[in-house]
Amino acid sequence: MSTLVDVQDLRVQFGHTPIIKGISFSLTAGECLALVGESGSGKTVTSRTLSGLSGAGSKVQAERLAFAGTDLRQLDDRAWQALRGAQIGFVMQDALGSLDPLRPVGKEIAEPLRLHTELGRAARQARVIELLRSVGVPQPELRALQYPHQLSGGLRQRALIASAIAAGPRLLIADEPTTALDATVQAQVLALLESLRSQAMAMLVVSHDLAVVSRLADRVAVMHHGVIVEQGPVEAILHDPQHPYTQSLLRAGRAVHFQRPARAAPKLARVERFDLPLIEARHLQKTFIGPDGQPHVAVHNASFSLRAGETLGIVGESGSGKTTLTRMLLGLERPDAGDVWLNGRPWSALNDQQRRQLRQRIQVVFQDPQSSFDPRYTVARVLNEALQVAGLPRQDWPARTLELLELVRLDASVLSRRPLELSGGQRQRIAIARALAPNPQVLVCDEPVSALDVSVQAQILALLADLKTRLKLACLFISHDLGVINQVSERVLVMKDGEVVESGTVRDVFDHPQHAYTRALLDAIPQIDRPAPVPEHHFITYAIAI
Amino acid sequence: MKQLAARLLAGVGVLWGAATLTFVAIHFSAGDPVLAILGGPDAIPTPQQLAQVREEYGFDQPLWVQYGRYVGRIAHGDFGESYRLRIPVTEAIGKQIGATLQLALSAALLAIGLALASAVLTAKRNPWVRRVASASELVLSSSPSFVLGILLLLVFSFQWPVLPPAGSNGWQTLILPTIALALPIAGMLSQVLRQELEDILEQPFIAMARARGLSQTAVRLRHALRHALVPLVTLSGFIFASLLGGAVVTEMLFARQGIGRMMLDAAVAKDAPVVLGITLLAALVYVGVNLLVDVLNGLIDPRVKPR
Numbered sequence: 001m002s003t004l005v006d007v008q009d010l011r012v013q014f015g016h017t018p019i020i021k022g023i024s025f026s027l028t029a030g031e032c033l034a035l036v037g038e039s040g041s042g043k044t045v046t047s048r049t050l051s052g053l054s055g056a057g058s059k060v061q062a063e064r065l066a067f068a069g070t071d072l073r074q075l076d077d078r079a080w081q082a083l084r085g086a087q088i089g090f091v092m093q094d095a096l097g098s099l100d101p102l103r104p105v106g107k108e109i110a111e112p113l114r115l116h117t118e119l120g121r122a123a124r125q126a127r128v129i130e131l132l133r134s135v136g137v138p139q140p141e142l143r144a145l146q147y148p149h150q151l152s153g154g155l156r157q158r159a160l161i162a163s164a165i166a167a168g169p170r171l172l173i174a175d176e177p178t179t180a181l182d183a184t185v186q187a188q189v190l191a192l193l194e195s196l197r198s199q200a201m202a203m204l205v206v207s208h209d210l211a212v213v214s215r216l217a218d219r220v221a222v223m224h225h226g227v228i229v230e231q232g233p234v235e236a237i238l239h240d241p242q243h244p245y246t247q248s249l250l251r252a253g254r255a256v257h258f259q260r261p262a263r264a265a266p267k268l269a270r271v272e273r274f275d276l277p278l279i280e281a282r283h284l285q286k287t288f289i290g291p292d293g294q295p296h297v298a299v300h301n302a303s304f305s306l307r308a309g310e311t312l313g314i315v316g317e318s319g320s321g322k323t324t325l326t327r328m329l330l331g332l333e334r335p336d337a338g339d340v341w342l343n344g345r346p347w348s349a350l351n352d353q354q355r356r357q358l359r360q361r362i363q364v365v366f367q368d369p370q371s372s373f374d375p376r377y378t379v380a381r382v383l384n385e386a387l388q389v390a391g392l393p394r395q396d397w398p399a400r401t402l403e404l405l406e407l408v409r410l411d412a413s414v415l416s417r418r419p420l421e422l423s424g425g426q427r428q429r430i431a432i433a434r435a436l437a438p439n440p441q442v443l444v445c446d447e448p449v450s451a452l453d454v455s456v457q458a459q460i461l462a463l464l465a466d467l468k469t470r471l472k473l474a475c476l477f478i479s480h481d482l483g484v485i486n487q488v489s490e491r492v493l494v495m496k497d498g499e500v501v502e503s504g505t506v507r508d509v510f511d512h513p514q515h516a517y518t519r520a521l522l523d524a525i526p527q528i529d530r531p532a533p534v535p536e537h538h539f540i541t542y543a544i545a546i
Numbered sequence: 547m548k549q550l551a552a553r554l555l556a557g558v559g560v561l562w563g564a565a566t567l568t569f570v571a572i573h574f575s576a577g578d579p580v581l582a583i584l585g586g587p588d589a590i591p592t593p594q595q596l597a598q599v600r601e602e603y604g605f606d607q608p609l610w611v612q613y614g615r616y617v618g619r620i621a622h623g624d625f626g627e628s629y630r631l632r633i634p635v636t637e638a639i640g641k642q643i644g645a646t647l648q649l650a651l652s653a654a655l656l657a658i659g660l661a662l663a664s665a666v667l668t669a670k671r672n673p674w675v676r677r678v679a680s681a682s683e684l685v686l687s688s689s690p691s692f693v694l695g696i697l698l699l700l701v702f703s704f705q706w707p708v709l710p711p712a713g714s715n716g717w718q719t720l721i722l723p724t725i726a727l728a729l730p731i732a733g734m735l736s737q738v739l740r741q742e743l744e745d746i747l748e749q750p751f752i753a754m755a756r757a758r759g760l761s762q763t764a765v766r767l768r769h770a771l772r773h774a775l776v777p778l779v780t781l782s783g784f785i786f787a788s789l790l791g792g793a794v795v796t797e798m799l800f801a802r803q804g805i806g807r808m809m810l811d812a813a814v815a816k817d818a819p820v821v822l823g824i825t826l827l828a829a830l831v832y833v834g835v836n837l838l839v840d841v842l843n844g845l846i847d848p849r850v851k852p853r
C-alpha cells in the first residue's frame with residue numbers, strides 16, 4: 001500500500017514559541033492513526049497543519065510534509081483550496097460551533113460539492129440527502145433544511161461528518177469527534193466513523209481519550225508537549241506501553257472509566273452520620289413551555305435526601321433534567337410542585353431575601369471554572385470576595401485564605417495569579433476553595449471534571465472525596481459520566497427525560513441495573529480493553545429547550 | 547399576533563409622545579404664532595386682526611382645550627394648514643419629500659456600500675491596511691456633515707468647478723450633498739461592521755468552511771457577511787436618525803429643496819403645523835423602521851423568534 005501522508009520532522013511555531021517540536025508519522029490508504037494527548041500537547045495544531053490551517057502567525061517547517069506525493073510545503077493558497085474538502089476532509093471540534101448557525105445544514109454539506117465537483121444544483125441536492133442517509137440521519141429530506149440549533153448533538157456531529165466526506169476525500173481528519181457528546185450518542189458516532197473506515201479512506205483521529213480511539217485506530221501516536229513520545233499498533237500501546245507518559249495516561253483513563261465487574265471505587269472512610277438529612281427534595285416537579293409552545297416536563301416527581309458525609313450522584317444525558325433539578329436545589333428555580341428542605345427547614349418555599357441569608361450553607365462548583373471567574377481578579381481577590389460575602393472579619397482573611405488553599409492542596413504562590421495563568425486543574429481547585437469559603441454544609445458539583453484532562457480528573461475526584469470526609473459535607477455530584485459517579489458517590493440517581501428511572505446504592509445500580517436505560521448507559525461507556533456493543537439504528541433524539 | 551398588536555400599540559404611544567412633546571416645545575418657545583400667521587415678524591397687524599386670528603385658531607382657549615383639539619385633529623389625519631404657506635401641511639410636505647428621499651436614499655446606499663466594502667476588505671487583513679482604514683473611519687465618523695460639505699464645496703465647486711455648489715435639479719447637484727451626508731454614517735457603520743466581522747471570522751464554523759476549500763474572500767462573502775448584517779439591520783434606526791438630522795444641515799448648506807430645510811424654516815418662523823407634521827412623519831418612519839428591523843432580523847437569523 002502506498003503512503004498517503006508522510007510527515008518527517010514537522011515543526012510548528014507561533015511567534016517564537018515552538019508548539020510542535022519535530023514529529024514524524026505516516027499514514028497509508030485505508031489506515032486509521034490516532035493522535036492522543038492532553039490539552040496543549042499540540043495534537044490539534046498537527047491535524048490543522050495537514051490541511052494548511054495551522055493558523056495566523058504560525059511558521060511550519062518540515063523535512064518532509066507530503067500528501068499523496070504532493071509536497072505540501074510548496075502549495076499556494078489556490079492549491080490548498082483545491083485540496084481541502086476535496087482530498088482532505090476535516091471534522092473539527094465542537095459540532096455546534098463548526099456549523100454556520102445561519103445556514104441550513106444541507107447547504108453546508110453541499111458546499112464541498114459546489115466547490116469540488118461538477119454536479120448541478122439538483123444533483124447536489126440529491127447527493128446531500130444520500131450523504132445524510134449514509135451517516136445515519138433519519139428523515140434526511142427534513143434535516144437538510146434544518147438549522148444547527150434545531151438538531152441534537154449527535155445529529156449535528158453526523159451532519160458535520162457528512163460535510164467532510166461529501167466530496168469523497170482520501171483522508172478524513174476528525175478532531176475530538178465524540179467529545180461533548182452523551183455516552184450513548186458517542187458510541188453511535190464511533191460506530192459511524194468505524195463504518196466509514198472500511199471504505200478505503202485513511203483517517204486521522206485526534207482525541208484526548210485513549211478509550212475512544214482504541215476502538216477505531218490501527219495505530220496510536222501519543223503526543224506530549226509537542227513531541228510524539230510513543231507510537232505503534234493500538235494493542236501494543238494499550239497493553240505494553242513503554243513511555244511513562246503513556247502509562248500514566250492509561251492509568252488515569254482506567255481510574256476514571258468504569259470497569260466491570262471489578263469494583264473500582266475505594267471504600268471511603270466511614271463518617272459519623274447524622275440522622276437529620278441536610279438536604280431533602282420532596283416530589284419536585286418543573287415544567288417549561290418549549291419553543292414549540294408545548295409544555296415540556298423537565299423534572300417529574302424527583303425525591304431524595306442526603307446526610308452529612310454522603311455523596312449522591314445524579315447521572316443523565318443532556319436534556320434529562322439534571323440541570324433543572326440542580327437549579328431547584330440551589331434555589332435558582334422555583335419548583336412547580338414539591339419542595340426542598342435544607343437542614344430540616346423549608347428552602348425552596350422561601351422568598352429570595354430569606355433565602356439569601358441561608359445561601360452560604362449550600363455552595364456550588366461548576367463545570368467550567370474559567371468562565372465562572374472574573375478574568376481580571378487574582379486568586380487572592382476571588383477568595384477574599386467569597387470571605388467578605390461570608391461575613392468574615394477582614395483581619396481573619398489571610399489566615400482563612402491559607403487554610404482554604406491548604407484544603408485544596410495549592411501553594412500560596414497562586415494567590416497573585418489570575419485565572420488565565422492557572423492550569424485547568426488549578427482553576428477547579430480554586431473554584432472548590434471559593435465554594436468552601438463560607439463553610440457550607442452542602443456542596444453541589446455540576447460536572448466538575450468534564451472539562452479536564454483525564455489525569456487531572458482523577459486528582460480532582462480524589463480531592464473531592466477527601467474533602468467530603470474531612471468537612472462532613474453532603475455532596476451532590478451531577479455528571480453524564482457513570483465512571484466518574486462510580487468513583488465518588490455512595491448512592492446514585494439515574495435520570496432520563498425528567499424522570500428518575502432508577503436510584504439506589506452505587507453497587508446495586510451498577511451491578512444490577514434494573515432499567516433498560518441504565519443498562520444502555522453502562523454499555524455505552526468506552527472501555528479501553530473491550531469494545532462496547534453499539535445499538536445499531538437506535539437513535540435517541542433529545543428535545544432540548546435552550 | 548398578540549406581540550405584533552402590542553408593538554403596534556407601543557408605536558402609537560411613541561407617536562403620541564412625539565406629538566405631545568412637540569406641542570409643548572412650540573408652545574413654550576419664544577414668539578407669538580399669531581404673528582407668524584399674519585406674515586411673520588415684519589408684519590404690523592392691527593389689534594382687531596390679532597384678536598380675530600386668535601379666535602379663529604383657538605389660541606384664546608385654555609391650553610388643555612388647544613391640546614385636546616390638536617390631538618383630536620391628528621387622530622383624524624388632519625395636520626392642519628401651514629401658517630406661512632397657507633396650504634395643508636400634508637401637501638407642503640408632499641412637495642418637498644421627493645428631494646429629501648432622493649438624497650437620503652442615495653446617501654444610505656453610499657454609506658452602507660462603503661462600510662461593507664471597507665469592513666470586508668480590511669477585517670483581519672494586513673495590520674497596516676487595517677490601521678489606515680480604522681483611522682480614516684474614526685476621522686469620518688467624528689466629522690459633522692457641514693464640515694465635510696464645506697470642504698467638498700471648496701474643492702469640487704470653487705477650486706475645481708466640476709460640480710454645482712447648489713440647487714436640486716439633476717444628478718450633478720445630488721453628488722456632493724450625498725457624499726457629505728454619507729461619509730460620517732459610513733465611518734460609524736464600518737467600525738461596527740469590522741468589529742463584528744472580526745469576531746465572526748474567529749468562529750469555528752469559519753475554520754470549518756475554510757477546511758472545505760473556501761477561499762478567504764468566499765468565506766467572508768458566503769458565511770461571515772450574513773452574520774455581520776444583523777448589527778447593520780439593528781442600526782437602521784440610527785442610520786435613519788442620522789440621515790434626517792444630516793438632511794437639515796446638508797439641505798441648507800447646498801441650498802437644496804427638502805424636508806430638512808423646510809423644517810428649519812418652519813421652526814424659525816414658528817410655523818407650528820409644519821413642524822408638528824414633519825416631527826410626526828419622522829416618528830412614524832422611525833416606528834416603522836424598528837418594526838421592520840425585527841422582521842428582517844428574524845429572516846436573517848433563524849434563531850431569532852419572530853416577535
